[in-house]
Amino acid sequence: MPPESPPVAAPAPDASAPSPPHQPGLLELFLAFAKMSLAGFGGVLVWARRSIVEQHRWMTAEEFNETFALCHFLPGPNIVNLSVVFGSRFRGIAGGLAAFAGLVGPPMVIATILAALYARYGDIDVLRRTLAGVACAAVGLLFAVVFKMMMPLLKRRDVTSLVILAAVFVAIGLIRWPLQIVLLVAIPLSIATTVLARRMVRA
Numbered sequence: 001m002p003p004e005s006p007p008v009a010a011p012a013p014d015a016s017a018p019s020p021p022h023q024p025g026l027l028e029l030f031l032a033f034a035k036m037s038l039a040g041f042g043g044v045l046v047w048a049r050r051s052i053v054e055q056h057r058w059m060t061a062e063e064f065n066e067t068f069a070l071c072h073f074l075p076g077p078n079i080v081n082l083s084v085v086f087g088s089r090f091r092g093i094a095g096g097l098a099a100f101a102g103l104v105g106p107p108m109v110i111a112t113i114l115a116a117l118y119a120r121y122g123d124i125d126v127l128r129r130t131l132a133g134v135a136c137a138a139v140g141l142l143f144a145v146v147f148k149m150m151m152p153l154l155k156r157r158d159v160t161s162l163v164i165l166a167a168v169f170v171a172i173g174l175i176r177w178p179l180q181i182v183l184l185v186a187i188p189l190s191i192a193t194t195v196l197a198r199r200m201v202r203a
Contacts (some may be wrong), residue, residue, distance in 0.1 A: 024058065026098040029087050033102035034058065038110075044103070046145040052086070061152045068149070073187065080104065090119075160193045176190045 024032065036047045045068075052058050059067065067089075071081035080103065087099030153161050168186050173176045 019058050023090055024056070024095075026091055026094055029091065029095055029098040030102035033083050033087075033099045037103050037105075037107045040107075046141045048079060048082060049145055049148065058090075061149075065149055065152060073183065160197065164190055164193070168184075 022176070032051055033048075036044050036051055040047045053061055053064050067085060068078065068082055070120055071078050071085055074081045080100065083099040084096040084105040085096070087095035091098065150165075153165070164186060168182055171182045172179055
C-alpha cells in the first residue's frame with residue numbers, strides 16, 4: 001500500500017487583502033454629518049470629503065467622486081443628496097434619514113438664531129466686513145476640495161475625463177452656456193467614453 005500522503009496545509013490568509021470598510025451605525029452617521037455641518041462654514045463639501053474619505057475611510061477617493069457626481073445631477077442641494085445616498089448605502093432608509101437629520105438639524109437651529117440677530121444688527125459695518133472675509137475663506141476651501149477631487153483623475157492619467165472636465169468648465173464658467181444644455185451633452189458623452197474605455201481594457 002502506498003504511504004499516506006501528508007495532510008495539505010491550509011493556505012494562509014492573504015494579509016495584503018483589503019479589509020472591508022467599517023459599517024457606521026445610525027448614531028455614528030448622525031454625529032458624523034452633524035460635525036460636518038457644524039464645521040462646514042462656506043460649504044459642507046470640504047468637510048464631508050475629509051471626514052468620509054480621509055478620516056473614517058468609509059469611501060475611497062474614486063467612490064466619493066462617483067457618488068458626488070450622481071448627487072450633483074439629482075434635484076436638490078448636492079450635499080443633502082450626498083447625505084441621503086451615503087446613509088442609505090450603509091443602513092438603508094433609516095441610515096439616509098439619520099445622515100440627513102445630522103446634516104440639516106444643527107445648522108437649522110443656528111441659522112434661525114443668526115437670522116434673528118442679523119435682522120437686528122445687520123447694518124453694522126464691522127459685521128459686513130467680517131462676512132466678506134468669511135466669503136474669501138469659503139472660496140479658498142472650495143478650490144482646495146476641487147483640487148483634491150481631481151487627484152484620482154490625475155493619478156490615473158485619464159486624459160479623456162480631464163478633457164471633458166475642462167470643456168464643461170469652459171462652457172459653463174467662461175462662455176456662460178446654459179447648464180442644462182451642457183449637461184445633456186456632457187453626461188452621455190462621459191458615459192459613452194467610460195464604457196468604450198472599459199471595453200478596450202477587457203479586449
